[in-house]
Amino acid sequence: MTYVHQPAAENRPVRLGLIGAGWIGAFHAESVAHRLPNARLDAVADPALAAAEALAGRLGVARITADPADVINDPEIDAVLIASPVRFHSGLIAAAARAGKDVFCEKPGGRTVEELDEALAAADAAGVNVQFGFNRRFAADFAAARKLIDDGAVGTPQLMRSLTRDPGTAAGIASPERIAPGTIFLETLIHDFDTLNWLNPGAVPLKVHAVADALVAPEAKAGGLLDTAVVTVTYSNGAIAVAEANFNALYGYDVRGEVFGSAGMVAAGGPQASSAVSYTAAGIASDTVRLNIDLFHDAYTAELARFVDGVAARCAGGAAVGTPAPGGVDARNALAVALAAVRSHETGVPVEVSAVARLRPAEPGLERTGQHAGPGA
Template identity: 75%
Template sequence: MTYLQHPAAEDRPVRIAVIGAGWIGRFHAESIARRVPHARLEAIVDPVLPAVQELATSLGITKISTDVADVLADPDVDAVLIASPLRFHAELITAAAQAGKDVFCEKPGGRTIAELDAAIDAAASAGVVLRFGFNRRYSRDFAAARRLIDDGAVGTPQLLRSLTRDPGTEAGISNPERIAPGTIFLETLIHDFDTLNWLNPGAIPVKVHAVADALVAPEAKSGGLLDTAVVTTTYSNGAIAVAEANFNALYGYDVRGEVFGSAGMVTAGTPQATNATSYTAAGIASDTTRLNIHLFHDAYTDELAHFTDDVAARRGFGSTTAGASPTAAPGGVDARNALAVALAAFRSAETGLPVEVADIAELRAAEGAVQLQGVQA
């Protein structure tokens, strides 16, 4: 779908450097190099040199570094994609913005509201594009659900549900000691919180109550691991939402959403890889998706294509196209609202008590459409 047309001041691709050569960084780098129109993978940086070398070789990239400062000082780099661990997100956003680079950052963008606010402010001051990796907005079924909601299909939202069940193994969670406390809220359910906020347009989360435990790997609970959680959020329009997560869905990667309202209901998501289903003497069966990069393959690509379009528009690089609705782009308000719910859920799980979101941060509803210039804040 073509949704942006701009007069060509300079007809060239947006040159992007990827920061982080881990799991998702590798996939994003491959997407930029091979699947995102009008983008070019300019450089890769990661403190682990062998990881950078291996990725660069596979993609035919010659510009690599172990020092972020190198790409931030590179005039051939227009934008950076931050796929580093969470603890580095905010400082990297700030450094990139101050260097004049447009920024795409994986969720959530910061560990605290203060951290994230500083990063958002830095991007706003620099006038650069800042987007966050909430890929479900670009999944075709979730995007279709949002369009139906905008068209009045559910009337006034009353009940919402979002779930994330990560696929596991019969042995349970691998290396539970490497999962930081709060991960289930800050890095897993953060997607569900953004999805629920987005599927309830015009409303903001008001109160959060979370229950969580280590049911998959109970032996790791003493180290702070929580692998199963249910979070209830009350919104300013009265709607009640439930988000749930578990780290060991043996049947596949399961991500679903549902909005029920005064006029009807919409749903999105399925663990099935295709609609093909077998009916045999052994029972009814269908293949399921096992990896996030397979379940959201096109969504990951479309979010980066949309980011590339926004950067091209700001820099005057000419006409570009991307495959998702321009209402989807998640900016500063969206990242901040999702992080506030995640932090409230973490606190609620620790105390056993409901938490007012206003005690975490003052929120406002996100705009309905993307702002093409600068930060959505």
């Protein structure tokens, strides 16, 4: 059965349904409830019903369900937020699109390019907006770096760097046995891959070489855990990029980006909670951030605010009219790099990205919807 979304009436909040009441889903729900006055969380779905009940209870949400289809097919819901485990992302995007719902989906958009393509094709056919959760684009310092690049501050990019160092726990990685094989590429470094793609506008990644190991929790390596990785990516404009990740930065949550080019360099990010530094007999010290939702608190909120604005515009006009990037092309390009990194690690040799998928750079005209570069693009 196909459910047709009805345009929202003017001057009422955008009504959202959340799928996935885990860590990041709960934070997004709190953003909607407390930080986005033009949006309202109307329903929470999670197969773990107790998690949905607890979250809904804290936020005063009346409707809870164990079945995501109840939220997707609810004609009172304007759009859905997908924060489920990765294996469900592409299927939920497609289901929401068929129901006429705009979609915000956490990264990655799928486990393979093929399943992501199917989801994006469903979004294109339905004319709905799909935005993906690459939050660094919405961090003030990273956004400023991109503007400097657009203004010519670095000239032609030549060397690039992006890193993610997760603080883990004081004793190491929390529950390493629960980290699925490939996580470091598909769920951690995929942020870095998107950042590098975004900070190198007009170029596409061509070749990937990945080296990874379990250095923090070597006892978990037999189960497929990789907790440390370095990936080199070469681009169509000649730029050479390095992405690195580690799951146990004891000094704090450390995310940085850097672009060096023919005319200069820009840099963004770092682990410091503020620019305040103490100079005492004990040495020089600065507070650091320990959680992603603290480091990117404003960025997480800003990406949802932009999504809600796009939903409101589409509802008012009855058509997709401007949800911004990161959209389908961006999600597909980042996923292709991540999958090439997985393959490179497994084979020990560099991998051509074209062996995973044929890509094209994101273009402003494509970023507003789920439109994407399909297999023959």
